[in-house]
Amino acid sequence: MTHPFLDLAPLTAARFAAIERRVAGLLDTEQDVVIMQGEALLPLEGCIRGGARPGSAALNIVTGPYGQTFGDWLRDCGADVVDLSVPFHSAVTAEQVERALAEHPEIDFVSLVHAEAATGNTNPVAGIGEVVRAHGALFMVDAVASVGAEPLLPDAWGVDLCVIGAQKAMGGPAGVSMVSVSPRAWERMASNPQAPRRSYLSLLDWKARWIDGGRRALPHAPAQLEMLALDACLERIEADGLDMVMARHASAAAATRAGATALGGGLEPYVHEARDAAPVATTLRTPAGVDASELVAHALAADPALPLVAGGGRLSKEMIRVNHYGVDATRETVLASLAALGAALTDAGRTPDLDAARAAVGETWPNS
Ligand SMILES: *Cc1c(COP(=O)(O)O)cnc(C)c1O
Numbered sequence: 001m002t003h004p005f006l007d008l009a010p011l012t013a014a015r016f017a018a019i020e021r022r023v024a025g026l027l028d029t030e031q032d033v034v035i036m037q038g039e040a041l042l043p044l045e046g047c048i049r050g051g052a053r054p055g056s057a058a059l060n061i062v063t064g065p066y067g068q069t070f071g072d073w074l075r076d077c078g079a080d081v082v083d084l085s086v087p088f089h090s091a092v093t094a095e096q097v098e099r100a101l102a103e104h105p106e107i108d109f110v111s112l113v114h115a116e117a118a119t120g121n122t123n124p125v126a127g128i129g130e131v132v133r134a135h136g137a138l139f140m141v142d143a144v145a146s147v148g149a150e151p152l153l154p155d156a157w158g159v160d161l162c163v164i165g166a167q168k169a170m171g172g173p174a175g176v177s178m179v180s181v182s183p184r185a186w187e188r189m190a191s192n193p194q195a196p197r198r199s200y201l202s203l204l205d206w207k208a209r210w211i212d213g214g215r216r217a218l219p220h221a222p223a224q225l226e227m228l229a230l231d232a233c234l235e236r237i238e239a240d241g242l243d244m245v246m247a248r249h250a251s252a253a254a255a256t257r258a259g260a261t262a263l264g265g266g267l268e269p270y271v272h273e274a275r276d277a278a279p280v281a282t283t284l285r286t287p288a289g290v291d292a293s294e295l296v297a298h299a300l301a302a303d304p305a306l307p308l309v310a311g312g313g314r315l316s317k318e319m320i321r322v323n324h325y326g327v328d329a330t331r332e333t334v335l336a337s338l339a340a341l342g343a344a345l346t347d348a349g350r351t352p353d354l355d356a357a358r359a360a361v362g363e364t365w366p367n368s
Contacts, residue, residue: 005225008224008225008228010221010224011218011222011224011227011228013215013216013217013218015227015231016035016215016218016222016227017215018231019035019227019230019231019234020033020034020035020215021033022231022234022235022238023035023164023178023234024180025238026147026234026237026242027147027152027153027154027155027162027164027180028153028155028156029154029155029162029180030155031154031155031162031180031181031182031183032180032181032186032207032211033178033179033180033181034178034179034181034203034206034207034210034211035176035177035178035227035230036176036177036178036179036203036206037175037176037220037222037223037226038175038176038177038200038223039165039167039174039175039177040142040144040163040164040165040167040174040177042177042200042201043163043177043178043179043203044066044069044070044142044163045073045201046179046196046201046202046203047140047161047163047179047185047203048070048073048074048077048111048140049073049076049077049194049195049196049201050185050188050189050192050195050196050201050202050203050204051109051138051140051161051185051188051189051192051195052073052074052077052078052079052109052192052194053077053078053079053192053193053194053195054077054078054079054194055078056077056078056079056080056108056109057079057080057081057082057104057106057107057108057109058074058079058080058081058082058107058108058109058110058111059082059084059097059100059101059104059107059109059110059111059137060074060081060082060083060084060110060111061084061085061086061092061097061110061111061112061113061123061128062083062084062085062086063085063086063088063090063091063092063113063116063119063121063123064088064113064116064118064119064121065116065118065119065312065313066113066116066118066142067085067111067112067113067116070111070113070142071083074109074111077194078194079109080106082100082104082107084096084097084100088116088119088121088270088315089119089121089270089271089272090121090271090272090273090276091121091122091123091124091273091275091276092112092123092124092128093124093127094124094127094128094130094131097110097128097131097132098131101131101132101135101137105135107135107137108136108137108138109137109138109140110128110132110137110138110139110140111140111141111142112125112128112139112140112141112142113141113142113145114141114142114143114145114146114152115143115145115146115149115150115278115279115280116145116278117144117145117168117278117280117281117321117323117325118311118312118321119270119271119283119311119315119319120270120271120277120278120281120282120283120321121271121276121277121278122146122150122276122277122278122279122280125141125143125152125157125159126153126156126157129157129158129159130158132158133158138160138161138184138185138188139158139159139160139161140159140160140161140162140163141154141159141161141162141163142163143162143163143164144163144164144165144167144168144177145168145169145278145280145281146169146278146279146280147164147165147168147169147170148168148169148170148171148237148242148245148246148249148325149168149169149245149246149249149250149278149279149280149325150246150249150250150278150279150280151246152164154180159180159182160181160182160184160185160188161179161180161181161182161185162179162180163177163178163179164177164178164179165177165178166178166229166230166233167326168280168325168326169245169246169249169279169280169325169326169329170233170234170237170326171233171236171237171325171326171327172229172230172232172233172234172326173225173226173229173230173233175223175225175226176223176226176227176230179203181203181207186207189203189204190204205219206219245329246279248329248330249279249280249324249325249329250279251329251331251364251365252279252282252324252325252328252329252330252331252333252334252365253277253278253279253280253281253282253324254274254364254365255331255334255360255361255364255365256282256322256324256334256337256338256361257269257274257277257282257364258360258361258363258364259334259335259338259357259358259360259361259364260282260284260322260338260341260357261360262353262356262357262359262360263338263341263342263345263352263353263354263356263357264351264352264353264356265287265342265345265346265350265351265352265353266286266287266288266290266345266350267284267285267286267287267320267341267345267352268284268285269282269283269284269285270283270284270285270319271283280323280324280325281321281322281323281324281325282321282322282324283311283319283320283321283322284319284320284321284322284341285318285319285320286317286318286319286320287350290345290348290350291317292310292311292315292316292317292318292319292320293310293316293317295310295320295341295344295345295348296308296309296310296320296344298344298347298348299337299340299341299343299344300340302340302343302344303336303340306333306336306337306340307322307323307324307325307328307333307337308320308321308322308323308337308340308341309321309323320341322334322337324337331361331365331367334361334365335358335361338354338357338358338361339354339357342354342357
């Protein structure tokens with residue numbers, strides 16, 4: 001008897017290439033797609049170490065914790081880094097990016113996180129792409145938390161390095177990740193003597209050993225189970241329709257925002273403007289005197305399956321994340337999350353209005 005996870009036939013080069021084409025279809029891109037055999041931090045670090053070097057100058061846009069990590073890597077590479085930071089309850093604007101580029105004409109690399117699942121905001125990549133392209137810098141975008149939840153068009157938006165992972169809105173595996181690479185990005189890495197080569201971080205190795213050879217022989221044994229799971233998740237998105245998957249995430253975010261506002265009890269949306277709120281996850285601010293991690297622990301004690309988590313680091317006291325992505329982008333999960341938070345707030349001595357929250361969810365996301 002064969003085991004469903006074991007005893008599998010090897011993943012062929014043809015199958016691997018077919019999965020790459022499926023990813024390219026999802027992103028509507030003509031660029032090369034590389035499927036890196038590790039979690040999304042692998043291509044993110046690979047892109048930065050491939051694009052930056054001593055003497056280069058980078059604009060690092062910080063709208064959440066991932067942007068902070070990118071700045072550290074850029075500095076490691078010896079690049080001069082200009083950090084453009086905005087409060088985590090907002091988004092950066094194309095005008096702010098345009099001004100930073102005008103003040104620093106030497107900038108040749110721009111890094112941006114599209115949606116921040118950790119802080120619940122999303123940035124206007126299309127408009128930022130226009131000003132980055134006009135300036136001539138290479139544009140890297142971390143779209144791990146936006147892909148599948150909101151429109152993402154690397155070619156139309158002038159993104160040179162677009163990194164995605166399947167573990168959020170795509171509802172897929174976390175162990176492999178994808179990056180689309182423009183011809184300009186390949187040129188930049190090829191001309192960078194510091195770009196990783198003969199390394200697990202190297203995108204250039206994939207180009208030399210896989211793409212340029214016509215995708216006929218895989219350089220190493222692939223992460224077979226993760227690749228099969230990625231293929232299955234792409235197939236499911238194609239069957240449901242990408243527009244439908246994105247619409248579910250948009251509705252989950254709108255309903256959570258409206259429901260939490262109606263719930264009250266001191267809870268409010270963390271991201272001030274609805275247009276800056278990410279469809280992938282909704283962040284909420286707890287009232288003064290209510291510790292977010294304690295409130296979440298209390299809510300999860302009643303229902304451990306709910307996608308609730310307190311903010312990371314110093315945000316753990318004041319931020320709750322409702323991770324309504326993938327299988328959790330449903331009306332039922334939104335309602336159950338709000339009910340659990342309402343019960344926990346009541347136990348904390350607050351007076352939330354669960355009927356009002358239910359009504360607000362019903363209005364925002366009618367039961368079709
Ligand atoms: C989730 C996410 C990643 C992937 O990182 P994990 O720490 O493995 O979750 C990368 N970038 C962004 C913006 C994310 O939201």
